[in-house]
Amino acid sequence: MKFFGFLILTILIVVFANPFIPYWAVMLALALLAILLNPGNAIAFWGGGLGMGLSWLGLSLYLSIQTGSPLPEKIASIFGVGSGTILIGITGLLGFLFGSFSSLTGSLFRKITKKRPDNLYRGG
């Protein structure tokens, strides 16, 4: 459950904030989200990665279908990357890498700054 919650929050941030801020600011935002929510390293990595990756993949796919523009094929040809479909994949992968490492960084940061609570009974 926690995983889906984090995933959905990541997607919401990318979908609503990214149109107004560059990708590196999204990375920062995802790191902050992980610091705030402290989802755990695995959930941060996969939730952040899939959240941003799927958002980017989804948007590039959506734009391709909606506009029917030949531009992805043309760009792919200029950069020598097989096809526009591959570019959609690369976009998704890039989003995944940005998202996953940003969230994981936030999560790990939370771990080192979080003070061990000293008012708890730990037994023993």
Next chain:
Amino acid sequence: MKYFSFIFVLLITLALGYFASVPIGPAPPMGPLMDPNHGFWQNMYSEDEIAEDEIAIPGLQGTVTVTYDENLIPHIFAQNEEDLYRVQGYVTAQHRLWQMEFQTMAAAGRISEIVGPIALELDRMTRRKGLAYGAELGLAYLKEKDPETLKLVEAYAEGVNAYIDQISSAQLPVEYKILNYRPEKWSGYKSLLLLKYMSDMLVGDRDLEYSNLRKILGEELLNKLFPEFPVDNDPVIEADKVWDFEPIQVTKPDSLNFPNDEWVIDPLPQPEEGTGSNNWAVSGKKTKNGYPILANDPHLSLNLPSLWYSMQLSTPGHSVKGATLPGALGVISGFNENIAWGVTNATKDARDWYKITFKDETRGSYKYGESWRDSEFRIEEIQIKGQESFIDTVVYTHYGPVVYDETFKSERQDINFALKWTVHEGSNEQKTFLMMNKAKNHADYNAALDNYTAPAQNFVFASKSGDIAMRIQGKFAVKWKEQGKFFMDGSDPRMEWKEYIPNAHNPSTLNPERGFVSSANQHPVDPSYPYYVFDNSYEHYRNRRLNKRLREMENITVDDMKALQFDDYYLHAAEALPVMINLLGSYLPNDESAKKYMQELKSWDFYADPNQKGPTLFSSWWSKTYNEIWKEWAEFGVPVVRPSNYQTVKLLKEEPASQIFDWGNSANIETASDHVKKGFELMVEEMKKWEEDEGDYAWANFKRTKIQHLVPQFNSFSVENVYTGGGSGILNATGSRHGASWRMVVELGSDIQAFGIYPGGQSGNPGSKFYANFISKWANGEYLNFNLRKPDDSDASLFITTFVPKP
């Protein structure tokens, strides 16, 4: 341990973020480019999908309505001219920002800023030719003499800047994203620079090559191979025109010496072969409806985004429509409610070269007559992407800039040349177009042209009141015979241009007896014209075909004129092929293919239609033969021009045994028929290989017309293998990289009927459906409806945008 993992992952994240934000090698930063919210994915939208209903821009005085028709052609309705040009600037930038900036960067010699050191030599050449210098003088001229035009030019610039100021990173043209730079502010200076760039594109000179040929061939042979007037001269202004003015007298000084060296420097880049244009107007007495019809098709490099951008520009006082140049104000070739006009290039050796004798190595002064004059130094700082700036010093004499010197392209340290060119003089071409847009009659047209300097053009004209006219307008020096044909000695004042031909003496004609006016880059006049006329680039085929057709046609309709623009008759082939077949005699290589080719040539009707094989075979045979005849000239070791196709055919026909065909040192005496035979063998060889490798050799497949993006490396932004006919020297002048860059036909009846098309699309965005959507229509000889629209016509509109003042 947890500190270690944090730092490790942090570093990976930072590295990802960092490397995605910087260019790697020639590749742009990947992050911004691939980000689907800001990167190239956003450029997939076509203009109608992101249309805005209302846009507020600063400086506007009233409300301006822009109606786009189904082809994304904007129709701007403003209350005054300042608003009109402000919105023209904004709208043009919306669709063509990258192109208009890139072209002015090229004109200013600033391409190295965008692409790096690879363009340094090009930029140095551009700067040393002084285009930016000319634009600065043009701006100074406006400031001093024409504040009215300046105000409009600045309104246009502010309009462009209003767009640049609000452009989102998502909507930034994709070329900026790939080349990784941002648009800078537009200015009036840039608009003027664009017009200088047109001069550079259209004007050439062959002084260097002629100087060499004069030395090598001698005067007599030079004049035989390169006569100043051809035998079949069919000039722009009808040959029987009577010149009713008293010309300014100029006499060739006695005992002149042209510098008599052989020059081994490279000549300046010349306008591309095939650059030229047609225009004509027929009077009502020759047309079916009794109204004049005007046609214009400028032939230029076929590029994407297209050089042209179509618009209607309206105020309560006037309504004009046609082709604009992105970056310049008004319509360049078009029509309004009263008149229509069009342009073709009318070059007349507008560039001359003077050898400069400097006093010493500082080059601070140079010899002029008995005295020394001071030179000026202009420092050109060329910024280079990824490198330190390059500083170039260009010496300016009173003639103009010294293009070649010891630091640039000269292997001979003792030689310096100054370039004399009308582009370096303050002038006001922009005003010509502003006035022409509003012209109501022939007198207004003439008044508009009086402001025009360069590049010289044949301005065709027709009016609703029934007039047709042609005027060759530019600023031309009064020259004595052969002045400027060769390099000249700058230390001899007698070599200098003294006066300019008054506008009233420029060749012109109004309602000539023959019922039509026309131009196709041929000689402007008959030899009876009282001023010296010379240029190497005059064309000898399109004009004769055009005038022949116009003479014989009656009851002309708009469709006839469209067909004539698309006329594929290959006059050069019609004149040359029978001569070549005759010279070949009974010789035919014993080869099935050779027989087939000959059969196809013999049954060909001389039309260069896309499906024909004849034009392929002829053009191959001709170019091989031509090369065989003149190839020894390459051994001169210096730059020269070769005789024209026209002159070569004439020699083949009239003097096949002439010594002219026996250049070089071969033991046998060569005649015309030897070259023709050799050419035939080479053609057979080439065509057999072509059939093996490529298959079909129909004309369109062979010539491979390509509309190329301004950055040739972006090949997928180009459109290749366009299936269309025509070629260089044919009225439909569409070769492989050049051709009709704009076609327009206008009938000036009570309701003006207008048609236009160009090989491109209104959008400069390769992701838009309006980027190249005209090309297939253009290739088929079809046209778009270009009738004027009224402010309240809202049918068949794509969308409407209202511009309002921004408080």
